[in-house]
Amino acid sequence: MPSEPCVRSEPRVASEPWVRSEPRLAGEPRVASERGASVSGAGNSVSPGRFITLEGIEGAGKSTVAQLAVGWLAARGITARVTREPGGTPLAERVRKIVLERGPEAVSPQAETLLMFAARSIHVENLIRPALARGEWVICDRFTDATRAYQGYGRGLDPAWIEQLALAVHGDLQPDCTLLLDLPVALGLSRARGRSGTAADRFEAEVEEFFERVRTGYLLIAQHNPQRVRVIDASRTLPDVTEQVTRVLESL
Numbered sequence: 021m022p023s024e025p026c027v028r029s030e031p032r033v034a035s036e037p038w039v040r041s042e043p044r045l046a047g048e049p050r051v052a053s054e055r056g057a058s059v060s061g062a063g064n065s066v067s068p069g070r071f072i073t074l075e076g077i078e079g080a081g082k083s084t085v086a087q088l089a090v091g092w093l094a095a096r097g098i099t100a101r102v103t104r105e106p107g108g109t110p111l112a113e114r115v116r117k118i119v120l121e122r123g124p125e126a127v128s129p130q131a132e133t134l135l136m137f138a139a140r141s142i143h144v145e146n147l148i149r150p151a152l153a154r155g156e157w158v159i160c161d162r163f164t165d166a167t168r169a170y171q172g173y174g175r176g177l178d179p180a181w182i183e184q185l186a187l188a189v190h191g192d193l194q195p196d197c198t199l200l201l202d203l204p205v206a207l208g209l210s211r212a213r214g215r216s217g218t219a220a221d222r223f224e225a226e227v228e229e230f231f232e233r234v235r236t237g238y239l240l241i242a243q244h245n246p247q248r249v250r251v252i253d254a255s256r257t258l259p260d261v262t263e264q265v266t267r268v269l270e271s272l
């Protein structure tokens with residue numbers, strides 16, 4: 021696991037297809053500490069919000085880690101909000117239903133991507149940006165790295181197109197830190213299928229090779245963004261994963 025903490029500006033790697041120089045929108049701040057801050061306690065210490073995302077293949081443990089992180093932060097007096105993508109607001113959850121459910125009509129990779137970004141746009145505008153502006157921490161189960169990994173590496177869509185959509189939808193809003201829960205595909209799928217009592221959604225019904233491409237994509241994203249993305253060995257026991265995650269949170 022890389023040793024450096026998540027920091028907010030990272031070197032750009034020219035060869036990485038997901039990397040581009042993101043222009044700042046006029047008047048829009050770059051990072052969480054500029055976006056909003058709240059005064060904590062009786063003193064004048066500023067407690068800016070942080071935008072933390074959780075990524076990984078099916079069954080990696082993202083929901084479990086999200087709850088763990090919010091509890092760890094609450095014990096330290098930090099208000100954190102757990103949310104997820106696609107979804108997170110009532111309207112975005114309706115889009116989630118559309119994009120995940122299996123139905124008689126084909127959903128092209130392009131349509132899938134546009135639906136993901138439609139949900140994200142609603143989520144960013146109505147939940148993520150306002151929470152960060154209040155100085156809250158946002159723990160988000162999946163964000164744009166999921167589109168890069170699933171629709172880009174998994175479905176084979178043009179990474180440049182995905183970056184254009186990302187820029188249009190959330191400008192230069194980027195996670196302050198991303199925890200990539202990495203584990204072998206077979207283990208993730210067995211955990212996900214073992215837990216779920218419901219029918220497989222469109223993604224869960226995919227073949228293992230698809231998830232292998234997604235996992236490889238995630239690891240490449242981590243490799244090219246070592247300061248933002250921290251890789252957690254999610255194949256370990258929950259206490260071990262908890263320890264890895266809290267070490268990262270302590271560094272923020």
Ligand code: T5A
Pocket residue numbers: 076077078079080081082083084085104105106136161162163164166167168170171211212214215223224254255256257258261
């Ligand atoms: N998608 C999403 C895209 O294609 N593009 C996008 O842009 C976006 C945003 C969303 C789907 O949409 C796709 C990706 C997804 O296919 P989802 O609900 O977010 O779906 O995704 P899932 O990965 O399917 O969520 P899961 O709930 O299945 O997985 P989690 O949250 O990673 O796993 P979790 O925490 O529920 O854990 C699974 C089981 O394992 C146990 C848990 O108790 C649970 O039973 N567990 C462990 N067991 C042993 N050791 C550990 N360390 C464990 N950690 C958890």
